Amino acid sequence: MNLALRLVSLVLFIAAWYAGSQLAGPRLLPDPQTVALAIVNEARSGALAFNLGVTLARVAVAFFIAMLIGAAIGLIMGRSRVADRLGDPWLIVLLNLPALVIIVLAYVWAGLTETAAILAVALNKLPIATVTVREGARSLDRALDDMAQVFRMGTWTRMRHVVIPQLAPYMAAAARSGLSLVWKIVLIVELLGRPNGVGFEIGVAFQLFDVTRILAYALAFIAVMLAIETLLVQPLERHVARWRPKPA
Amino acid sequence: MSPAGVQNRLDKDRLEVGIKHKSYRAASGGSLHVLGELAFSLSAGEVAALVGPSGCGKTTLLRILAGLDRDFEGSVKLPAHGTLGMVFQEPRLLPWRTVEQNVRLAAPRATDSALDALFQTLGLTAHRALYPGELSLGLARRVALARAFAVEPDLLLLDEPFVSLDDALAARLREELAELVNRRPITTLLVTHNVDEAIGLADRLLLLSASPARVLAEMPVKRPRTVQAPEELAAMHDEIARRINQAHL
Numbered sequence: 001m002n003l004a005l006r007l008v009s010l011v012l013f014i015a016a017w018y019a020g021s022q023l024a025g026p027r028l029l030p031d032p033q034t035v036a037l038a039i040v041n042e043a044r045s046g047a048l049a050f051n052l053g054v055t056l057a058r059v060a061v062a063f064f065i066a067m068l069i070g071a072a073i074g075l076i077m078g079r080s081r082v083a084d085r086l087g088d089p090w091l092i093v094l095l096n097l098p099a100l101v102i103i104v105l106a107y108v109w110a111g112l113t114e115t116a117a118i119l120a121v122a123l124n125k126l127p128i129a130t131v132t133v134r135e136g137a138r139s140l141d142r143a144l145d146d147m148a149q150v151f152r153m154g155t156w157t158r159m160r161h162v163v164i165p166q167l168a169p170y171m172a173a174a175a176r177s178g179l180s181l182v183w184k185i186v187l188i189v190e191l192l193g194r195p196n197g198v199g200f201e202i203g204v205a206f207q208l209f210d211v212t213r214i215l216a217y218a219l220a221f222i223a224v225m226l227a228i229e230t231l232l233v234q235p236l237e238r239h240v241a242r243w244r245p246k247p248a
Numbered sequence: 249m250s251p252a253g254v255q256n257r258l259d260k261d262r263l264e265v266g267i268k269h270k271s272y273r274a275a276s277g278g279s280l281h282v283l284g285e286l287a288f289s290l291s292a293g294e295v296a297a298l299v300g301p302s303g304c305g306k307t308t309l310l311r312i313l314a315g316l317d318r319d320f321e322g323s324v325k326l327p328a329h330g331t332l333g334m335v336f337q338e339p340r341l342l343p344w345r346t347v348e349q350n351v352r353l354a355a356p357r358a359t360d361s362a363l364d365a366l367f368q369t370l371g372l373t374a375h376r377a378l379y380p381g382e383l384s385l386g387l388a389r390r391v392a393l394a395r396a397f398a399v400e401p402d403l404l405l406l407d408e409p410f411v412s413l414d415d416a417l418a419a420r421l422r423e424e425l426a427e428l429v430n431r432r433p434i435t436t437l438l439v440t441h442n443v444d445e446a447i448g449l450a451d452r453l454l455l456l457s458a459s460p461a462r463v464l465a466e467m468p469v470k471r472p473r474t475v476q477a478p479e480e481l482a483a484m485h486d487e488i489a490r491r492i493n494q495a496h497l
Contacts, residue, residue, distance in 0.1 A: 143336070143338065143340050144340060144342065146311075146314075146316050146336075146340075147334075147336065147340045149314075149315070149316060150314045150315070150316065150332050150334045151332070151333075151334075151353075151354040151355075151395070151399060152331075152332075153353065153354070157353060157356075161342060161344075161345060161349075161353050162342060165342070165344040165345075243343055243344040243345070243379040243381065244343075244381065245379075245381040245382060
């Protein structure tokens with residue numbers, strides 16, 4: 001039933017696309033077959049795999065840097081009032097700074113380099129991770145903290161078995177929203193200052209007014225992110241939530 | 249060992265409590281005087297019960313002994329290495345770790361055979377791989393007991409460990425606790441407002457006054473308790489209840 005509904009949804013989408021391309025003409029909106037063929041061609045030449053790989057690597061590195069540092073800062077701010085007061089204005093500035101400003105400044109200050117690109121993406125994502133994890137750190141259970149102290153659990157044991165499991169739902173929320181945000185920003189970063197990747201290819205296609213190629217790369221990348229979601233994120237969430245009693 | 253050496257070891261293993269004053273800052277701005285002059289000591293292996301009206305500061309006292317609250321006047325000397333085992337009013341288990349992991353995390357040095365025996369005594373052998381969310385309150389309290397005993401504590405602190413269990417279950421758990429304490433003497437401080445529980449488990453009762461708490465009286469319990477006549481136990485119960493009621497006034 002579930003699968004059938006999904007299939008219906010997919011068929012409807014393709015039908016609407018086809019109808020749209022008949023209305024708008026192949027120059028503005030090429031039909032699904034043309035785009036599928038373009039994907040196959042790009043895949044044959046190896047360009048697709050290369051560009052997807054490059055972009056995915058940037059997404060992964062920026063994502064992990066942002067999550068790690070963002071969560072650490074969030075944890076500190078959630079537990080210490082002084083740190084919270086000190087860090088809060090910075091956080092508000094970073095949250096409200098447009099992504100484009102951070103990217104342009106990073107390229108101006110650090111040159112058109114890989115480091116600048118990844119730093120710019122990470123910096124865009126970091127405040128959101130911080131805010132989410134801070135919320136989690138504020139609601140840590142004092143009773144469990146006391147228990148860990150009475151039984152003299154070491155710092156590492158406490159982090160791993162007492163603190164992080166409590167933060168897990170917040171980390172998962174931050175990771176979910178973060179992943180989609182990060183790959184969108186990576187594409188902009190590539191468009192503005194990298195010589196490869198999905199964003200770069202879409203930039204070239206834009207200059208040539210090649211809508212087929214834009215759609216080919218966009219669809220291929222969405223497929224990759226969907227695969228990551230179902231094969232990586234969801235199983236991980238299930239593993240983390242394994243202790244929760246199942247609804248009867 | 250010379251007699252002086254034995255004496256030294258015994259002194260080292262004593263719990264010495266000499267609290268002079270403890271108050272909280274109330275939300276309204278004033279200060280709340282919780283504990284007054286409160287001095288007592290426990291010799292090695294002794295089981296004492298703190299009995300007093302609810303709200304008299306028993307939990308505060310336990311928090312001070314557990315090192316969770318250092319904001320007080322006076323001194324506390326824990327026995328020997330000061331390894332603590334504690335059973336809180338709620339089980340306080342980590343919901344995301346299994347029963348066995350909960351115990352092992354608190355007692356990383358416990359041997360497999362010691363844990364096997366402990367789980368056996370407490371009837372937890374079949375539940376080792378379950379998560380706390382899958383346990384009844386009675387079972388969760390047993391896990392909390394297992395965790396406190398697994399660390400082989402120098403001092404065992406029990407904060408109303410059987411509250412909100414039905415009478416039959418509480419009695420069974422009391423028996424299991426008594427068996428564990430008898431197997432290897434552990435200096436134990438039990439906080440309760442259940443007089444029967446105090447008589448059933450302790451060598452000595454410490455009656456506390458209403459807040460600010462101080463020790464009203466100390467009463468030894470004759471051992472072994474099992475051979476005491478029921479009338480004698482009943483008389484003792486009445487005597488304690490009378491004194492607590494006086495403290496309330």
